[in-house]
Amino acid sequence: MTATATRTVPPLVLITGPEGVLAERALDSTLEELKAQAPDLEVVRLPAATYEAGSLGVHASPSLFGGEKCLVVEDLDEAPDELQQDLLTFLAAPEPDVTLVVTHKSGQRGKKVLDTLKKAKARVLEAPAIKSDRDKSDFAMHEFRRAGRKATPDAIRALIEAVGKDVRELAAACSQLVADTTGVIDDQVVLRYHGGKVEATGFRVADAAVAGEAGEALRLLRHAIATGVDPVPIVAVLAQQLRQLVKVGAAGRGRSADLARELGMAPWQVDKARRSLSGWGPEGLAESIQAVALADFEVKGGGRDPVYAVERAILTITRGRTGR
Missing domain, CATH: 3.40.50.300 (P-loop containing nucleotide triphosphate hydrolases)
Known part of the structure; x- marks a missing residue:
């Protein structure tokens, strides 16, 4: 034959x-x-x-x-x-x-x-496009699963924050973690390998701002700027996280996985938004979203000092979160 x-x-x-x-x-x-x-x-x-x-x-x-x-x-x-x-x-x-x-x-x-x-x-x-955070989360989880390894949702989140802009880099990072580590891959493992990148991203800045931690958010912002991160994507992440708070807050109760499909988010993003909603009210969210919209205008050429524009937006967000 x-x-x-x-x-x-x-x-x-x-x-x-x-x-x-x-x-x-x-x-x-x-x-x-x-x-x-x-x-x-x-x-x-x-x-x-x-x-x-x-x-x-x-x-x-x-x-x-x-x-x-x-x-x-x-x-x-x-x-x-x-x-x-x-x-x-x-x-x-x-x-x-x-x-x-x-x-x-x-x-x-x-x-x-x-x-x-x-x-x-x-x-x-x-070979469909992998663009959204949900797509990237699913992709990374599948990478670990096909290698016979388990990764926690926090590890997936940290990895996407560190290298998730480029799918090829994300795939390479997954492969590296599989080759260089043993056991369950958690966020501490990811931070050990990619901590510098994670620390300098807009995600860390936004996390601290949404949590009401003004000093930490400003420290991370200055570190990010010093390591070459442009203010524009930082403002974009601030806007994204505030929008997610609004979407999840308006969606009400339900399983994270179900809401994630409905809202076009990853389940870990739904869980994170739910945790972050404590201390937020409609007025604070509205004021913060307006501040980020102004910062977006200024960092894209409408203002004289892009870094100051982001700092001002961060302070508005932290005041909105804490009610001050």
Whole structure:
């Protein structure tokens, strides 16, 4: 029985979605699966940005020495017309022993090729965007789970605050913690490895401000500024945390997981907001939100001193929290 007859990967594979880490993993797993059946597999990558007309047909042609090929067409969403036409020509009469893998981040470019792939029953692998804190929390939790490790919600939160802006960096941080530690990963473990980054982020500043700790919030702010953190994202985090207080306060009772789905938040964010709501009233929240809106205007060019603008907003928030 030939490798072609026993292979588990279909002749056509479509990897779709904007999240680069997930798309790369989908491609890597596809190639590993193919090589498990055909160790001498020839892999040819055809990036859309440098594609030359006719290249697909040349590479798809049978080799004098036989054997299986995998053609990987990268970034169909950037494909010139020549590549799209060559793909349609190939799909009309696919070559035996050739697996075609196409990646497409997003958008309408290449739609006819996408539709043809799907109509031809291509295997579709999704690489959806990971943007919200909830998405990142789920991603990090899955990273630890697939490595056979357990991480506490506080550890996930601390890790996202430290490195969560970039999914690739988040994945690397999870991998490092798995490799370098044993047992349950908690927030203290994360702080040991990423404490400097966590300490300097707007999240720590916002936590202290929302808790009414003016001195600590100002100390963390000055430390963040000194280590190169821009005032703009700090104000954005202040605004985010105040909005979360309002949303969770208005949502009423219910399981954290249920409210998280309803509000588009991570469960730990719901729990954190509930803990922080003690001592807050509608007037204090309204005044704090207005102060942060003014700071946002000033740090984006509307004021002379962005750092002073953030300091003033922090003092307003801490007064609103404590009722002073």
